[in-house]
Amino acid sequence: MEHEKDHIIPYRTFLYVLAGLIVLTLISVTVTKIHLGTLTVFIALLIAAVKSTFVLRIFMHLKFENRMFTIMVIAVILLIGVVIFITLLDYLYR
Amino acid sequence: MQPTPGIDASNYVSSFNLAFYFIVAVSLLFMIGLTVLMLYFVFKYNRKKNARAVQIDGDLRLEILWTVVPTLLALLMFYFGWSGWKPMTKAPDDAMVVTSVARMWSFSFAYENGKTSQDLVVPVNKPVKINLVALDVIHSLFIPEFRIKSDMVPGRETMMWFLPQREGQYDLYCAEYCGLQHSYMSSTVKVLSEEDYLAWYTDTTAVTTVAEGSAPGSEGFAILKARGCNACHTSDGSKLIGPSYLNLFGEQQIVIRDGKEVPVMVDEEYIKKAIYDPNSEITKGYPKGLMQSYTGIVSEEEIEKIIEYLKSLNEQ
Amino acid sequence: MEEHRDDLASKTGMWLFLFTEMLLFGGLFVVYSVYRYINADAFHLAAQELSVPVGTINTIILLISSATIAMSVTAIRKNNKKLSLLLLGFTILLGLVFLGNKYFEWGHHIKENIYPGSPVLASRGQGDVLFYGLYYFMTGLHALHIIIGLVFIGFIARLIIKDRIVSDNYVLLENSGLYWHLVDLIWIFLFPLFYLIT
Amino acid sequence: MSAHEGMQEPNYLEFKGKYKGIYSWIFSTDHKRIGLLYLFSILSLFVIGATIGLLMKFELIAPGKTIMDAKAYNAFFTLHGIIMIFAVVIPGLPAVFGNFMLPLQIGAKDVAFPKLNLLSWYLYVAGVLMVVISQFTGDQAPDTGWTFYAPYSFRTAGNMLPAVFGAFLLGFSSILTGLNFLVTIHRMRAPGMTWLRMPLFPWTLYATAWIQLLATPIVGITLLMIVAERLFNIGFFDPTLGGDPVLYQHLFWTYSHPAVYIMILPAMGAISEIIPTFARKIIFGYKFMVASSLLIAFVGYFVWGHHMFTANMSGKALYIFSLLTFLVAIPSAIKVFNWISTLYKASIYLQTPFFWAMAFIFVFMIGGFSGLIIGSLAADVHLHDTHFVVAHFHFIVFGGTGFAFFGAAHYWFPKITGKMYDALWANIGLTVFFIGFITLYMPMFFLGVAGMPRRYFDYDEVFHTGNIISTMGSWILYSGLSIIITNLFVSLKRGVKAPADPWGGSTLEWTIPSPPPVENFIETPIITKGPYSYK
Structure with missing residues (x-):
């Protein structure tokens, strides 16, 4: 695993990301105070998605790993999405 | 009654046949062809x-051929299945409405004029819409001759409909496993001529008067029978799901109330409570939660008659 | 027998395990979406009763703990054993604080007689029953994962003390980090779904 | 690292390790020994499950009560289902032959995580024990059927918690096996073994492992919800508390339909090994075989709703599920075409494993085609929850997986034990078994079309004839089964010594001695060509 030696992630990267995540959390909390109807759900989940992308890419170092991992993670998330979607097909059209 | 040949029992028989026999025919063709081919190869090579x-490591044209052809056939099969099912989703506006109530382990059918029946009685050639109600667990109303079935899901009101086309008697089963007496949860569909049906429908004499004989308590017995109680309780002392009627009234029973064992006397109050709020006190040694409340289904007068029947059992 | 070490295999195994965890919660998200769709109004109202400040603080606690365990990997790779252990200890501490908050939050609801099977909850209608059922079940399962994660990290810390995890053999520490980040990741979704979408 | 330099590499059966006797098995992390641990546990459970099936068929020989009451019957079909599904057919091929053969076929020393592998076996045993406990404790044995349908599963007085927890543990064991195989295949293939030089059995294990990994957690969480429901009254699936019982079915089948592919894919893989070996021929359309395995695994994930056609789903969901169901049949059809085409201009060596493969193709076709019938909406409305469905899934699950299991057992028997089985008795066993199988399950198709619902303890007189034939079939089948199993055990003691490659196979496991040495390959093999390269 020699090539991994190249990118010991510096401490400050984590601190920056952490700061970003906390800011996003606070934004998410503030936004929900404003009543936007169904848009609230969408925005809250969007921010959660952005946050999780940061966690996955930096904290879980997907950015620096073999592409295979990224593909697998995306596939699994899509799978959960499709399962929810198909199940909802039943409930939305009852 | 001998069913008349040549007429389908319901409007779904022909569409079922189309979907079913089309797939069977294609399948048999493939099955026989492939099996013969396989045996021939085994013999020859x-x-x-x-x-x-x-x-030979493969052949692209063949692979494409045997991907495309089965896909087209499968789509055709899907189409027949879909077109046969489509009409089931919406009942005609002029359909007569019957509400079927399923509980462990009996069906009952309520008509618009308030008449209830253990059998499903319908006139021929008139669409019937059945509202499906399940009180405890999932049941499924299945009439094989009509090629129709629908689950009855507690907490959801759903429906099924059909057009009976041939007079006669047909079996009706519960097709979704619902516990101990599942295989005895059945009933009969009677398809009558228009006149016979009207005669039956307008005869609003209460179920209880259909009692056999006039022995003391016979009316009570008829009520128990009509409400499906005998699926779980016997009158000969044997233990089924719930306690037997034999030597019950006026005796001491140990019941579990709020997790504690309490001795009680079986009197009128007790019987009433056992019918209207069965889960508040469970006789020791019997499972909880299997009986639903019969409030609004069995009236107080009917309970009087049931008690009369219970008393008559003690005297034997 | 000394086995040939394959760090990538180990990491792949960990990721695959995380996938099963994702699917485990995925099943619950299916249930959540369905019941939220059916009982939109009740969920909306019930969610307002959860304390957003507590939820926010817990979110931030988990985010910080994620960052500290990630930095701990950097520390061990730079051969800074002490700092690595310190950061791990900090992570464990934050995890415990999270659990403490959760304990008081649950306790508060239970004191108000809101828990599965309580008559008070039942009288409030089916949407509330489902909301709180899911709330207790999902956050409870999440808390269980926190506890497992804490034990896992504690075990890793011991290995560091014993010099079994060192600057060129740190895959186990990385794996415990991956697990902890996943727990964080799930919370990132639980938080808006229960506290924010009102 | 190796204490046994030189020519005298001991085989894995004779190897003296740290432990002696039984401990050298139950503490072994050798994938071959673990494979055999699974083989014996699964075979024992299979015999128990089959015996329960035999008793159930005997009960159905005539209407009314014959040898057991409804309560016992309901408990029996529940136990039969739990054992056969969760403890026999799901782990059957992957855990036994997958464990044994996967490392051999890809040229590896072991699986990626040998200790985890042993742990999965322990979880398996623990799961089985929980199921056993559920039978003998509490008020009443579980009586919900293996599907644990809500709300009955939390109404019944049956002792559900241990059974449900047992199924959960069995699922967990299955996940760990899948995880292990995935990492093994990704990381431990021998030098030169590119993805497209991998034999088809590992390929199907690969596709299976993904399903095990990604579908099993869903049933895991569903079972946990049932547990929570029974303990705390949460109301997830309880209609009186607002829950939806149909949602339970969605979640349950989201796993349990893909589980069918966990059962059948490795079976297809084993058949894809047997056919080229005995045909002395490269498999026809290798890439299509690989692609169809992956496609089955993928599409198979999204067809669960066809178990719920009569459960009052929305119309849109219904026909999308039906359409997908028809499409998932195509890759299976492609496999059948390719198997049969492989026989064209072959040089077929007629041996027992090959007969099993032929029988497999035949019963699998019946199972598959009957599956098309109940995938069709109009037909399924009538046939759902009748004996037609029982016949269909026994043709697929028992016919498919079972036939492939015995095919594989005979095919790899010399490799695993170092002995040859008695071919005459093996063929007699197969013949009796096959006749019994057809006699047992064929009448059920007719019973189903006539309208006999499944899980019926008692039935109307009109269904009598079919049931008599079926019951007699069960006797023949059971006799066949006894012959097969007895023959294998007797051959274990008395069989002649097997050479390294009795069939002239071309995959890696046949290049090493029978039984294999502890470390599998004395020298790491270097792969230069695809599998099934015959001259």
Whole structure:
């Protein structure tokens, strides 16, 4: 695993990301105070998605790993999405 | 009654036949063809006859052919299945409405004029819409001759409909496993002529008067029978799901109330409570939660008659 | 027998395990979406009763703990054993604080007689029953994962002390980090779904 | 690292390790020994499950009560289902032959995580024990059927918690096996073994492992919800508390339909090994075989709703599920075409494993085609929850997986034990078994079309004839089964010594001695060509 030696992630990267995540959390909390109807759900989940992308890419170092991992993670998330979607097909059209 | 040949029992028989026999025919064709081919190869290319195999690693045209052709056939099969099912989703506006109530382990059918029946009685050639209600667990109303079935899901009101086309008697089963007496949860569909049906429908004499004989308590017995109580309780002392009626009234029973064992006397109050709020006190040794409340289904007068029947059992 | 070490295999195994965890919660998200769709109004109202400040603080606690365990990997790779252990200890501490908050939050609801099977909850209608059922079940399962994660990290810390995890053999520490980040990741979704979408 | 330099590499059966006797098995992390641990546990459970099936068929020989009451019957079909599904057919091929053969076929020393592998076996045993406990404790044995349908599963007085927890543990064991195989295939293939030089059995294990990994957690969480429901009254699936019982079915089948592919894919893989070996021929359309395995695994994930056609789903969901169901049949059809085409201009060596493969193709076709019938909406409305469905899934699950299992057992028997089985008795066993199988399950198709619902303890007189034939079939089948199993055990003691490659196979496991040495390959093999390269 020699090539991994190249990118010991510096401490400050984590601190920056952490700061970003906390800011996003606070934004998410503030936004929900404003009543936007169904848009609230969408925005809250969007921010959660952005946050999780940061966690996955930096904290879980997907950015620096073999592409295979990224593909697998995306596939699994899509799978959960499709399962929810198909199940909802039943409930939305009852 | 002997069913008249030549007429389908319901409007779904022909569409079922189309979907079913089309797939069966295609399948048999493939099955026989492939099996014969396989046996022929095994015979012809046996190592005694063919010492050296010819290495063929595939053929793109063949692969495409046997991907595309089955796909088209499958789509056709899907279409027949879909077109046969489509009409089931919406009942005609002029359909007569019957509400079927399923509980462990009996069906009952309520008509618009308040008449209830253990059998499903319908006139011929008139669409019937059945509202499906399940009180405890999932049941499924299945009439094989009509090629129709629908689950009855507690907490959801759903429906099924059909057009009976031939007079006669048909079996009706519960098709979704619902516990101990599942295989005895059945009923009969009676398809009558228009006149016979009207005669039956307008005869609003209460179920209880259909009692056999006039022995004391016979009315009570008829009520128990009509409400499906006998699926779980016997009158000969044997233990089924719930306690037997035999030697019950006026005796001491141990019941579990709020997790504690309490002795009680079986009197009128007790019987009433056992019918209207069965889960508040459970007789020791019997499972909880299997009986639903019969509030609004069995009236107080009917309970009087049931008690009369219970008393008559003690005297034997 | 000394086995040939394959760090990538180990990491792949960990990721695959995380996938099963994702699917485990995925099943619950299916249930959540369905019941939220059916009982939109009740969920909306019930969610307002959860304390957003507590939820926010817990979110931030988990985010910080994620960052500290990630930095701990950097520390061990730079051969800074002490700092690595310190950061791990900090992570464990934050995890415990998270659990403490959760304890008081649950306790508060239970004191108000809101828990599965309580008559008070039942009288409030089916949407509330489902909301709180899911709330207790999902956050409870999440808390269980926190506890497992804490034990896992504690075990890793011991290995560091014993010098079994060092600057060129740190895959186990990385794996415990991956697990902890996943727990964080799930919370990132639980938080808006229960506290924010009102 | 190796204490046994030189020519005298001991085989894995004779190897003296740290432990002696039984401990050298139950503490072994050798994938071959673990494979055999699974083989014996699964075979024992299979015999128990089959015996329960035999008793159930005997009960159905005539209407009314014959040898057991409804309560016992309901408990029996529940136990039969739990054992056969969760403890026999799901782990059957992957855990036994997958464990044994996967490392051999890809040229590896072991699986990626040998200790985890042993742990999965322990979880398996623990799961089985929980199921056993559920039978003998509590008020009443579980009586919900293996599907644990809500709300009955939390109404019944049956002792559900241990059974449900047992199924959960069995699922967990299955996940760990899948995880292990995935990492093994990704990381431990021998030098030169590119993805497209991998034999088809590992390929199907690969596709299976993904399903095990990604579908099993869903049933895991569903079972946990049932547990929570029974303990705390949460109301997830309880209609009186607002829950939806149909949602339970969605979640349950989201796993349990893909589980069918966990059962059948490795079976297809084993058949894809047997056919080229005995045909002395490269498999026809290798890439299509690989692609169809992956496609089955993928599409198979999204067809669960066809178990719920009569459960009052929305119309849109219904026909999308039906359409997908028809499409998932195509890759299976492609496999059948390719198997049969492989026989064209072959040089077929007629041996027992090959007969099993032929029988497999035949019963699998019946199972598959009957599956099309109940995938069709109009037909399924009538046939759902009748004996037609029982016949269909026994043709697929028992016919498919079972036939492939015995095919594989005979095919790899010399490799695993170092002995040859008695071919005459093996063929007699197969013949009796096959006749019994057809006699047992064929009448059920007719019973189903006539309208006999499944899980019926008692039935109307009109269904009598079919049931008599079926019951007699069960006797024949059971006799066949006894012959097969007895023959294998007797051959274990008395069989002649097997050479390294009795069939002239071309995959890696046949290049090493029978039984294999502890470390599998004395020298790491270097792969230069695809599998099934015959001259």
